Amino acid sequence: MRGVMIAVLFVVVPSFVVFYGWQRRTGRGGMPEGVAATIKFGMRDKVEVGKADVAVARQYLIGRLQAYSQLSGQPIDQKVIEEVATPKAVVREAINLKFLEHFARQNGIVVTESDVIEDLKRQIPPEQRDFFIQMIERRTGMTFDDYVLRMRYSLLLQRIREVLAAQTRVSVYDAWLEYKKRNEKLVVDFVRLAVSDYFDKVKVDEATLKRYYEEHRQDFEVPDQVVYAYLLVRKSDLKTSVTVTDDDITSYYAAHEEDFRLPPKVKVREIFLARPRSTPDKPLSREELTSRTEEVRRRAQDLYQQIVKGEDFAALADRYSEATEFPPREKDEQTTSSDEQTTAGGNLGFISRTTAKTFYGDVWTSTVFNLAVGALHPPIETARGFHIVKVEARKEGTLQPLEKVRDLVRERVLEEKVQPLFEQMGEELRKNSQKFTSLEKLAEVTSQTVRVTDRVNKGTLFIQGIGFLGDFQEAIMDLQKGGRSDVLSDANRHLVIELRQEFPAHIPEFDAIRDRVEKAYRDAQARELALADAQKIRDRAVNLEGLRTAAKDFGLTVTRSAPFKRSEVATFVGDIPNFEEVSLKLKTGQTELSPLGNEQRPVGYIVWHLTERTPPSQEEFRNELPKITAELLDRRVEVLISEYLRDQWQKLGSAIKIDPAFQ
Secondary structure, X not given: OHHHHHHHHHHOOOOOOEOOEOOOOOOOOOOOOOEEEEEEEEOOEEEEEEHHHHHHHHHHHHHHHHHHHHHHOOOOOHHHHHHHOOHHHHHHHHHHHHHHHHHHHHOOOOOOHHHHHHHHHHHOOHHHHHHHHHHHHHHHOOOHHHHHHHHHHHHHHHHHHHHHHHHOOOOHHHHHHHHHHHHOEEEEEEEEEEHHHXXXXXXXXXXXXXXXXXXXXXXXXXXXXXXXXXXXXXXXXXXXXXXXXXXXXXXXXXXXXXXXXXOOEEEEEEEEEXXXXXXXXXXXXXXXXXXHHHHHHHHHHHHHHHHHOOOXXXXXXXXXXXOOOOOOOOOOOOOOHHHHHOOHHHEEEEEEHHHHHXXXXXXXXXXXXXXXXXXXXXXEEOOOEEEEEEEEEEEOOOEOOHHHHHHHHHXXXXXXXXXHHHHHHHHHHHHHHOOOOOHHHHHHHOOOOOEEOOOEEOOOOEEOOOEEOHHHHHHHHOOOOOOEOOOEEOOOEEEEEEEEEEEOOEOOOHXXXXXXXXXXXXXXXXXXXXXXXXXXXXXXXXXXHHHHHXXXXXXXXXXXXXXXXXXXXXXXXXXXXXXXXXXXXXXXOOEEEEEEOOOOOOOEEEEEEXXXXXXXXXXXHHHHHHHHHHHHHHHHHHHHHHHHHHHHHHHHHHXXXXXXXXX
């Protein structure tokens, strides 16, 4: 959960400054023209899904694809985007966002456009806003209204997750099962059969290859491909033309000392009582919600009075404090690593003002950081619930010496010197781009070099030499043959790109790709032969000795692994798909047959015997308990959101009307 929350907070890139700072532009004029869908939640509660909502939903879907591509390293072309971000899928995503807005209203969660603007103000210093205005307009092409709408959804989702996390529980036993699954050590005996070892056993003739080609023609299709020419200016390349002296570093440090001051920290104990919530499974009326909230408030006040009268804070925390996600721990030289991790007695450890504000909000932070050491405070009310806090120690913010932060200071000075050069280069490209239609001439007058790509799949998210396209992709996808983009800019690159050649999708004739067909045929046949032998070994491996005997008869040797965690299986045994799920079901002494690599096109097969399993230590588990609890909370919150959306679709059904154009 914490990772999701922080990611949402910092993915917000600042936008448009207008009159007197950051004010909303006028002129939206009501609902955008065109309605994609309507949702009737009740007699007087009808919601429209407009063009702006659909645009946001499409950005979310494409964003997920891009995130998957970057994490997996698998390129996603335009065909995949079109298959996933269909009009039907996009409008469904937009309706899901409206469902979540409805959930927020029911639970008193409100995020306005003003909230978004204020959030942007807090994140971006005034002197940096002009640059970010230009960057956002160039990178996204979004209007101010569209951008604010997108960011409003992000903040709304963040707060919904916070509310759900506050009412979600993770038991110590659940956490132990998760920790055991991750850290249990396994030992397996195994034998591998590589598909490549069977290539030479496959008999090949021309008639067979041609028949295979005809039966699998679609497998040999070459997708739409293109060749681009481009100019690229990277900010990092400009750094070599800039010199940073010791005087520069000293002067910057002296002028920005507060930037290098460690924030003050307080060590806090807390008793937390969650605020009651209405959920799809257990809906509460407004009156019931008010009544139960008052009951929790009275319980919190009663606990506070018990502590005032002399009851032990830590003992009451262990007994009454409810499970919740904990803020990230901050290292402290005065405590052991065990002390840093424990949450016994309501211990939150040392927490900085920045972390506190991000995690708990302004009210909690202001209250706690104004308490004296040893002071106890009456219940603090937040969106999550009621917090009884006690401050046990305090560390004032200290200025880090220059030598400790010299590298950081140097990078900042370098950035300050390079940024004007980078902006100047962008302006020069934009000015001359209007004058010269020839990319080569534009390169000549701006002292740049024209580079040409190899053939790349149309719609790819990554181009060698340019990198991940990110927000450039849509503009590049819109190019026609001979067409050239405007100057595309992000925080680190200026790009002008031209579509030079197009190669439509086609299936080459057999003679042109005969070697490729033969390789595919040998691969398919070798896979069948390897699987057949693996199944024979598996059938005879009723125990470890049976596995050894069967392997020996096939000229193979059984290998015993070193102890490993499930996440380490690829290193110690092999890349077994779904190993975690399979190994959890398998009992010690049992044998399994699994593919290696891709399930659909494995590079081999493995027959493995689960020989030993050793659980992790309880002490290590206690140290990791807060982290495991937070991760399980995050996972359960996502499940709750998915279940809520599914239930809304089932419940509303005919009350959802979608424009036929999106069906």
